[in-house]
Amino acid sequence: MNVVRSMSPMKTTLLPILPVRSILFSRQGLRSLILLLVLPLLLAGCQMAMPAAEMDATATPMAAPTAQTPEAQPEAAPTPVLPEKQAVSQLRATLRNLLGEHVLLAASATNAALQGRTAEFEAAAQALDGNSVDIAGTIEAVYGEEAGDAFLSLWRTHIGFFVDYTTGVATQDSAKRDQALAALDGYADDFAAFLASANPEIDPGVVAENLRMHVATLTAVIDAQAEADYPMAFAHQREAYAHMESTAKYLAASIAAQFPELFEGKADTAEADLRAALNRLLAEHVFVAAQATNAALGGRTAEFEAAAQSLDNNSQDLAAAIASVYGEGAGEAFLALWRKHIGFFVDYTTAVAGQDMAKKEQALAALTDYATEFGAFLNAANPNLPVDAVAQLLGPHVQTLTAVIDAQAAGDATQAYAHLREAYAHMRHIADALTDAIVAQFPERFEAVAHAMSGETTEASTAIMTAPQLRATLRNLLGEHVLLAASATNAALQGRTAEFEAAAQALDGNSVDIAGTIEAVYGEEAGDAFLSLWRTHIGFFVDYTTGVATQDSARRDQALAALDGYADDFAAFLASANPEIDPGVVAENLRMHVATLTAVIDAQGAVTPQATGDQQNAYMQLREAYAHMDTTAAYLAGAIAAQFLEAFPGDAASPEADLRAVLTALLGEHTFLVGKSAAASLAADTIGFEASAGALDENSQALAAAIGSLYGQEAGDAFLALWRKHIGFFLDYALALSAGDVQAQQQARDSLNGYTAEFAAFLNSANPNLPLEAVEELLRAHVSTTLEVIDAASDPSAFYPALRAAYAHMPAIANPLADAIVAQFPEIFGDSGTASTGQNHGMAPMAQDGAETSMETVSPTESMTVTVDIQTFAFSPARLEVPVGTTVVWRNLDGTTHTVTAGIPGNPTGLFDSGTFGRDQTYAITLDTPGTYDYFCARHPHMRGQIVVRADG
DSSP states (O other), rough: EEEEEEEEOOOOOOOOOOGGGGGGGHHHHHHHHHHHHHHHHHHHGGGSSOOOOGGOOOHHHHSSSGGGGOOOOOOOOOOOOOHHHHHHHHHHHHHHHHHHHHHHHHHHHHHHHHHHHHHHHHHHHHHHHHHHHHHHHHHHHHHOHHHHHHHHHHHHHHHHHHHHHHHHHHTTTHHHHHHHHHHHHHHHHHHHHHHHOOOTOOHHHHHHHHHHHHHHHHHHHHHHHHOOOOOHHEEEHHHHHHHHHHHHHHHHHHHHHOOOTEEEEEEESSSHHHHHHHHHHHHHHHHHHHHHHHHHHHOOHHHHHHHHHHHHHHHHHHHHHHHHHHHHHHHHHHHHHHHHHHHHHHHHHHHHHHTTTHHHHHHHHHHHHHHHHHHHHHHHHHTSOOHHHHHHHHHHHHHHHHHHHHHTTOHHHHHHHHHHHHHHHHHHHHHHHHHHHHHHOOOHHSSOOTTTTSOOOOOOOOOOOHHHHHHHHHHHHHHHHHHHHHHHHHHHHTTTTHHHHHHHHHHHHHHHHHHHHHHHOOOHHHHHHHHHHHHHHHHHHHHHHHHTTTTOOHHHHHHHHHHHHHHHHHHHHHHOTTOOOOHHHHHHHHHHHHHHHHHHHHTTOOTTTTTSHHHHHHHHHHHHHHHHHHHHHHHHHHHHHOOTTTTSSSSSTTTHHHHHHHHHHHHHHHHHHHHHHHHHHHHTTTHHHHHOEEEEEEEHHHHHHHHHHOOHHHHHHHHHHHHHHHHHHHHHHHHHHTTTTHHHHHHHHHHHHHHHHHHHHHHHHHHTSSSSHHHHHHHHHHHHHHHHHHHTTTHHHHHHHHHHHHHHHHHHHHHHHHHHHHOOHHHHHSSSSSOSOOOOTOOOBOOTOOOOOSSSOOOOSOSEEEEEEOOSSSSEEEEEETTTTOEEEEEEEEESOOOOOEEEEEEEEEEEOOOOOOOOOEEEEESSOOOOOEEEOOSTTOOEEEEEEEOOO
């Protein structure tokens, strides 16, 4: 599989370089930085862990950074000698293993701390600090004590913030927890600037985003640990561990680009992907196995069962990686054999726990025999893997992991973690040997080097999206504009400054996203001009709100006059770009936007005895203002589609387009109103809660009416009862959160999780094109994102980003729901808009002639390049069938970054992974091997796709 990634320049404002670290960054200093980052594994046979005798046993590794100075450093560390040239794929694997180990040790430390296992916490913390010292110790050896201390202090700082977060969670001190999150958010920018000041190839925005994802995934682990929700804790741990791959990949590519004389190859090749995947999975195997044995020996049954399940998930991923090379039959055989040796480790652990020496020796003998059996299995598949060589590699795996188990059983946590680091480090030898043998066996697959970040682009198909999809996209963005503007004006009029600033920032983010859509069609210059003009009218609404707040009628009227003139200016701007646009129609639409939004502001600013404004009327007016934006979106989408027929096929005014826009609007509004209701409830704002809850129920009735118009009133009534049920669970969660009742919060979560299956069954019974599993998955993402909104309700700076993310997810539900309905009722929707939107998200719609079709098919005679667009948090088309040799190009049209990651959420295969890439950037793979390839977005796991590669190409 050839991997091609084309990155366009990213627009990022560079952060100022931190002066305290400027001494580190001469060109020679940067060479030293590279050495310190990667050589602990590249040297001495790629051994990652430092000998236990060389670690500082007296330091307090997870204390606050200022109190964390090691008493001693390894004495007389030799100056590393850099190989003449190192493969970038090795560099990527090295960084990947170090960063992955950091996550696993941090999660182990927090789990022990939260359960009060002090001795284990101290041992895990010491091991975690050893992981940090592996990097900083090499800096000191190469560049001096001052440089080593500076790096180590910076790295330890973020570990200290995680300690603060864990303490806040443990003590239910939300202020301390939020303070730690704020510190981690600031650290992301600081550390990104630190790296970018050293390497001009590094975009600090990308690094900061990667670090924020690290924070999000690791704090999710901690939250689940604190709730003793071990299945969720281990699931999040796998996500947090897997995420470090994208960070390692990006850093490796950046370092190699800066120092081509030191590193050869590319970080984004089929060989590099395979090496990273095998390293990731094999190292995870040994660590999670140790977590399982630790829980078993400690009598922690629930934790053991969750760890064992996580370990088996890892085994299945390893089998999938093997199957991707050797076929499904080989993958199944591998899985059975791999599980067998895990069973022998279970036998060994049981014997140690029972002090049964005979059974212990029996398990060891079985593991020894297994090494030969496994070697024979691999040798039969790949003659480059001699039986004896494989057995010799597996021998230390058995020795190091049984040493961990022995230390765990003896209650010696310090020795257990020391041995665990050795066991983790050894898996690099196995992973690299397997990779080298597979690459040698299949040179035709791995000889092609990917052109990652080379600036090369792949020609895309003409179509960007269908006209109905364009309308739904514009409708979603314009509707969000109204909702966020009303939130900002309400906060301003109520004197809630922090909320106003957060809402205003979110509103500007929405403006940037709208401009991005314009830019995608008309180019960067047009996008910039649009953004400037769009921000102008927001300024006039600010002026109007100020006039209402101060009862300054002259200022209010002046703002209205400015908005009236703006309507003509903006209409002329659009008409100058698109001759299909009638400026009179656009100006009329804008004046209606002004009238409806100022009606919201007037109601918000109305004088009432409670000094809260007329919130009931404000929400009623808000629903009208929000609904109006579909008129604007429909007209603009129709005009753009008429101007660019090939780019936007279909009819923006078709029944299918109407359905898609209605579902998108109502589901987005639902999420927004749930968030506002929960926030009002948590703030004890009775008036605001009653008004928003009333609007929310009106929204539910509108959704039920839409369902009833297709399936009958009885179905609409059933839908309404079921829909209200999950809203009740969200409000239960908010009330429990307000009361600090953790048990009731978990009850509400459990109810929502159960609801996803119930609601999926309801939809499936009405429309067989809506598979249970696919619907459940989409609803779980809705539940997850909405709970994040509620959790953040007391912090406006976190609430509005979470609200935007939850709102953005709803098209991922609306689109497949529309697809399934269109397929079910061809007599209503005909061929009005799109034969297939491609956004079925795992759904299997029926073709209009009744024949089943679940994917877009490319025949061998057509272009061998196919484009999948990433838009409105969905892959389009989500499912493809292509001949061998087809190049699939993913093009990101969203205003945020995404990934294209092989596998399914929680179980990436490592076969390919784009890492994060932003708007207007592309990622491509050439599919050389027949098979079925599932993939997803690691940042937004509800986004999933599938490619079937036929052998008849």
